[in-house]
Amino acid sequence: MSSIELTNIAKSWGDATALHAVNLHIEPGSFCVLLGPSGCGKSTTLRILAGLETASAGQVLIDGRDVTRLPPAERGIAMVFQNYALFPHLSVAENIGFGLSVRKTPAAESTRRLREVAALLGLETLLERKPAQLSGGQQQRVALGRALVAQAKVCLMDEPLSNLDAQLRQDMRRELRELQRQLGLTVVYVTHDQTEAMSMADQVVLLNRGRVEQAGMPRELYARP
Ligand code: ADP
Ligand code: ADP
Numbered sequence: 001m002s003s004i005e006l007t008n009i010a011k012s013w014g015d016a017t018a019l020h021a022v023n024l025h026i027e028p029g030s031f032c033v034l035l036g037p038s039g040c041g042k043s044t045t046l047r048i049l050a051g052l053e054t055a056s057a058g059q060v061l062i063d064g065r066d067v068t069r070l071p072p073a074e075r076g077i078a079m080v081f082q083n084y085a086l087f088p089h090l091s092v093a094e095n096i097g098f099g100l101s102v103r104k105t106p107a108a109e110s111t112r113r114l115r116e117v118a119a120l121l122g123l124e125t126l127l128e129r130k131p132a133q134l135s136g137g138q139q140q141r142v143a144l145g146r147a148l149v150a151q152a153k154v155c156l157m158d159e160p161l162s163n164l165d166a167q168l169r170q171d172m173r174r175e176l177r178e179l180q181r182q183l184g185l186t187v188v189y190v191t192h193d194q195t196e197a198m199s200m201a202d203q204v205v206l207l208n209r210g211r212v213e214q215a216g217m218p219r220e221l222y223a224r225p
Pocket of ligand 1: 013016017018036039040042043044045
């Protein structure tokens with residue numbers, strides 16, 4: 001299980017500042033939710049963690065290792081985004097296995113991991129289908145599968161459930177938490193939905209205008225005025 005530490009992370013574009021000295025400690029194997037209104041800096045924080053943006057200042061540590069200057073592929077993280085970004089012309093199996101084929105993982109090992117992840121997500125009978133032949137929830141599971149198959153210990157998620165209808169979203173929240181516990185994943189999860197944050201998080205980090213306004217367990221945040 002991996003810990004995450006952000007130390008004095010700042011990000012500006014010209015004179016527009018998205019993040020001011022953000023400090024964050026995330027326990028190994030915990031589920032951390034970044035919450036706050038549109039434009040408060042949630043995605044920027046996540047993208048800096050992922051290495052998709054460079055911080056203007058500060059440090060990112062994963063498991064005590066300074067990854068601030070490392071490219072995304074060398075950080076040992078997986079990512080799931082809002083618009084599943086599945087390849088429409090590839091099957092479910094090919095979508096899940098895409099990263100493995102890119103990394104030239106041996107065929108036997110790929111097949112083993114693919115079966116394992118498909119079983120975990122209940123996708124065994126859908127492996128030959130194309131994304132367009134799946135429901136929203138199933139597509140979301142495929143996107144998740146693609147992240148899990150890489151066996152990263154850290155998974156970053158940016159509003160991964162926001163395209164689903166209300167009932168499915170609730171089911172997926174529960175499913176996601178179960179999976180996360182089962183795999184010992186450290187998850188950083190972005191949402192602007194307070195109910196979602198409160199129902200899923202071990203730790204909620206409330207961002208406002210590029211600063212951490214509050215951080216704590218959901219009930220601690222609720223208890224405050
Ligand atoms: P959130 O995810 O909370 O909606 P973002 O992290 O996307 O917020 O954005 C934080 C702030 O940074 C916003 O004011 C946004 O307009 C600005 N911002 C984000 N990306 C860029 C960029 N590439 N160039 C300039 N400003 C940006
Ligand atoms: P979200 O709201 O889902 O976080 P956005 O629509 O704010 O995403 O941002 C989408 C992309 O546009 C991101 O890559 C972000 O960095 C970039 N972006 C956001 N705000 C600005 C901005 N003011 N100027 C330039 N790029 C921006």
